[in-house]
Amino acid sequence: MEVERVQAIVSSSLTEDNIPTEFIRPEDEQPAITTFHGPIPDIPVIDFSDPDQDNIIRLIANASRDWGIFQVVNHGIPFDLIQTLQLIGKQFFNLPQEEKEVYAKPPRAHTIEGYGSKVGEDVNGKKNWSDYLFHRIWPASCINHQFWPKNPPSYRAVNEEYAQEVRKVVDKLFKWLSIGLGLEADVLKEGAGGEEIEYLMKINYYPPCPRPDLTLGVASHTDLSAMTVLVPNEVPGLQVFKDDHWIDAKYIPGALIVHIGDQIEILSNGKYKSVLHRTTVDKKKTRMSWPVFLEPPGEFVVGSLPQLVDPQNPPKYKPKKFKDYSYCKLNKLPQ
Ligand SMILES: O=C(O)CCC(=O)C(=O)O
16 A cells, blocks of 8 residues: 555544644645635525526526536435435445455556545645545446445445436536526537546545644645536535635535536636635544546547637637646646
């Protein structure tokens, strides 16, 4: 094992009030100093059971323009499926360390898939207070079952079912986001890779931390993806940067949290915003989350949609293969 897992550090070597220095963030990132507690509106909540579809489209477009994030209720994914997905993810992280290591991301491998503890290097060399498991869940041609846990035994069937359910919601989201830009319904999805869009599941595992005031579960970032659809467990921790403040996302049982990612910002020529976000951790409780990142295939070129570009609105982004965009972002190189 190249990197020590945060879960293993917590269960072996922590004293009541200390965490290793590589997890202590500089003051301008520490949640105790930088979290905003004044009055501020909540992240928009959108009800997909609203019979007025034009209203849903308007709310989605406004939220994507002003926030880059929204929560969806009555989305159609059965609540018991979400609970089962969460249960089996928790059971995986509760396995003995050696069993989890079977799925470890191979050292120096090009794939992002596998069990691990850090994606890329932080500019200031700091580590995230979290471990993760990444694996693709759709389309079938890009799934590598090597990274799907065999234990618990229902892991595969539950993830397959979740992939089918989440696809239905994603198709609606792309359609309504597209119409919200004044475009034909299929334009945004096609611009992000169409039926080739890859669904990358991540399970984030944030163990309890003796000093949640000093550290972050995941440091601030925008998502590389076109869009991310996430379910959290009941322990709050997601924060978004809005109007110069870090604010807490409210936990709504069963809701999906939709993040606009970089590729939709690019396609929309900046009309929709990729949301800057980060996570905090809890002193006593384990936080977990299940984002599904919707990514164009590596060779697919993403650029501002021609329909949204004119002499008054010149393209703000260079068209780029997704794999080149990812490489630059993960290695902190200019785009
Ligand atoms: O755990 C969360 O709520 C957000 C996770 C996240 O931002 C990420 O995994 O990139």
